[in-house]
Amino acid sequence: MTEPVTRHGEPPSAERHALYQELHASADFHDLRKRYRSFAIPWTVAFLAWYLLYVVCSNWATGFMSTDLVGNINVALVFGLLQFLSTFVIAWMYSRHANKQLDPIAARLDETYIRESGNQEGVR
């Protein structure tokens, strides 16, 4: 039913290993990995830095954070709500990036894998 690779950690058949190597060496895969990493890594650094800035300000810039903006709504509350907003926006941007830039290439490589590894592999 399921393939033994993940189950027992046995080395895969030589052909399958060769097939993965072939896909790994393809221009499509290099492109896919580059597109994935060029989004995921800088944005991870960015949102972590933005979050840590917020943590540091909450600790050591209390005067600034306590400034009232409108009525009783102060900088701290708005800064906190901006963290919510940035989370929603980055999640949405990633989803758009993945749908447009990653999924088509990944699907193409997966099809190649299914075709070349034989039917029992793809249908299972």
Add this chain to the structure above:
Amino acid sequence: MSATTTIRLAAGSDNQALTASLFIAVVILTVGITFWASRQNHSTADYYAAGRSFTGPQNGLAVAGDYMSAASFLGISGAIALSGYDGFLYSIGFLVAWLVALLLVAELLRNSGRFTMADQLAYRMRQTPVRTAAATSTVVVSIFYLLAQMVGAGALVTLLLGVTSEGAKNWVIVGVGLLMIFYVTVGGMKGTTWVQIVKAVLLMAGTILITFLVLLHFHFNISEMLGSAVEKTGKPNFLDPGLKYGVSTTSKIDFVSLSLALVLGTAGLPHILIRFYTVPTAKTARTSVLWAIGLIGFFYLMTLVLGFGAAALLNTGPDSAVAKSTGNLASPLLAEEVGGGAGSFGGAVLLAFIAAVAFATILAVVAGLTLTSASSVAHDIYANVIKKGKATEKQEINVARGAAFGIGFIAIMLAIPAQKLNIAFLVALAFAVAASANLPSLIMNLFWRRFNTRGAVWSIYGGLISSVGLVVFSPVVSGKVNPVTGESASLFGLGTDFHWFPLDNPGIVSIPIGFLLGYLGTITSRDTTSEDRFDELEVRALTGAGSEKAIVH
């Protein structure tokens, strides 16, 4: 809990009867779902991963349900009600953390693993050591989380049903434990997920209703609500950061440490990670995280209203019911208040409803945690370490069911003495352990070719031992004195003091240790076999080629 609180809550026996019948309705509903779902549990993929047949939105609701535990629902609104703005800081860390899961973990894990967190490491490492290490940390993290929920259940149920004796509290914990064993052994992942989905819908509905009533009370003017909160609490700094964590440099560093654990812990929580195996593709895993982010974000925005609303409308002074429950009763009591106040019919109905929702939350989350631990014991330890992959699916499922009994039993035994511990602390500790022991090896495995078995094992055990060990020698366990009452604020009483680590939260030290040991273990080992399969793992993680497919019944 004080006698006055109990008397106030248990004012009318009608209210108690109403609460009790809603609790029973929750139990009947979840038991019914479990029986219904149990009909399709044939293979291991059914039992552990619900046949990988859930849709993105369904799994998103279940993920959000797993995450919006009693600590989130009761804890965060309570923390805001008592500590003002500093309570809000928790929810921000909890939410931003989802970006780590979305960008770096969810899809790659879905493609490269099968049933447990360890699968992804075992893909290119030596099976026995990495599976043993990952299963150990899975069980430890889940048990800390489990204890928090069961202690919460004990406190909530006994309080709302007006039960005060220690014996009765213990029986409630035993009852919750037996129910969770039932859900997991009978319903498997499918039953557990449907219980989670139903609970998430109930919880969102209940929270939306109370939030709406609170906002209505303040004429939809947030500034007015915040102003009333300052006025009612008599704390001029209530809306500013620092009320709780700004006391000293140590408490500020403690807060940084907590923040790191919150933001890096989510993507290492085993019960969240295995949810990504219940969907058919990486794309649906992504959709589930997006739904979860939307639901959780919206939910935390509402807890902001609930927390400040409770501060503005309820008595939160040192002797109040809210303060004595360390904030955990803020939401239920707020529901009673906006429903018409104590003694009114509307108040009684809303109080009973919110309490029943909180109870459903606890039942669903404990079931998810027990299933996670049982899966890891059966799949990682029994099937792969002990039987070296030679176990049949039937044997594996039977062991998983047996493990659910064992873990349930251990959780009941530990939860009874753990009732003295603070719920939020137990959850924060689970996050710290997850961020220190699990996340470093997951990330290094996916992004660093050289990473090998010794690196993974050192990283997991190093993160696990340092995070738990630092807590043992922290003020949480011994040596903290409450400055107001002069009583011990630690697990041990006055006179026992063996703490040398100054912070409550170990993350700031133990997370770097997890990464550092992963690096050192790797470079000191000559083992390069794991590099051979890195290309394969990369292709599979990014494209889904050869990944586990859905089961068609």
